[in-house]
Amino acid sequence: MSLSAEELFEEALKLPERERRAFALRLLESVRDESLEEVEAAWADEAQRRLDELRAGRSQPIPWEEARGRIFARG
Structure with missing residues (x-):
């Protein structure tokens, strides 16, 4: 059965x-199409890319309160 x-x-x-x-x-x-290691490597690459963007002045951080507000406003 x-x-x-x-x-x-x-x-x-x-x-x-x-x-x-x-x-x-x-x-x-x-x-899954990707292994856990591939997913973790992709996140590490993304984190490094974002850090590089910040350090180069191509993006600006925003305060947590603002980011949180944006996140919850989507729902």
């Missing part, structure tokens, strides 16, 4: 949190 996705989800919710996290990560990894 095969479980539907909804039935499998309901069963997975019965697992302890630690096991649910491990299950979720394994499931996510099964459909």
Whole structure:
């Protein structure tokens, strides 16, 4: 007998949190196109690019309160 996705989800919710996290990560990894290392490398490259932009004066930082306001205004 095969479980539907909804039935499998309901069963997975019965697992302890630690096991649910491990299950979720394994499931996510099964459909990722990029490895975790590739994602981390891309974020590191992006952070360096942004730092370089700041140091070169091509972008300006904004106060956290303003950034937070912009973020929550999108919702």
